[in-house]
Amino acid sequence: MSLRIKAVVDKFVQELKEALDADIQDRVMKEREMQSYIEEREREVAEREAAWKAELSRREAEISRQEARLKMERENLEKEKSVLMGTASSQDNQDGALEITVSGEKYRCLRFSKAKK
Structure with a gap:
């Protein structure tokens, strides 16, 4: 068994x-x-x-x-804007003139007057 x-x-x-x-x-x-x-x-x-x-x-x-x-x-x-429009910049000169450059030409403005209507 x-x-x-x-x-x-x-x-x-x-x-x-x-x-x-x-x-x-x-x-x-x-x-x-x-x-x-x-x-x-x-x-x-x-x-x-x-x-x-x-x-x-x-x-x-x-x-x-x-x-x-x-x-x-x-x-x-x-x-292009500079050439077409010109650039204006305030100069710190003694005479206070504003210098503007248009198409490479520089212009100086010593006096300003209000535009007449």
Whole structure:
């Protein structure tokens, strides 16, 4: 009788070991699948981040170009205004004259009078 019990116990232990081995193999496979999935997601995120940074860099460069162009346009406008309208600036001379430059020609005005209506 004890041989039969021993055989049943040995068979049970063997089946238990096989079930544990199968469970361990299943867990190892799931861990590998999860690791593979995580690596793939990290790669996708890194690619999107690189694309986003490249786009950001391109836009920043475009903004810099536009700012430089606007600055040049503003400077050109100021030059045109200076040439077309002339510039007036109060001089800190002893005589209190106002100096006006029109198209590169300088004029000095010592007295002012109110315009007649």
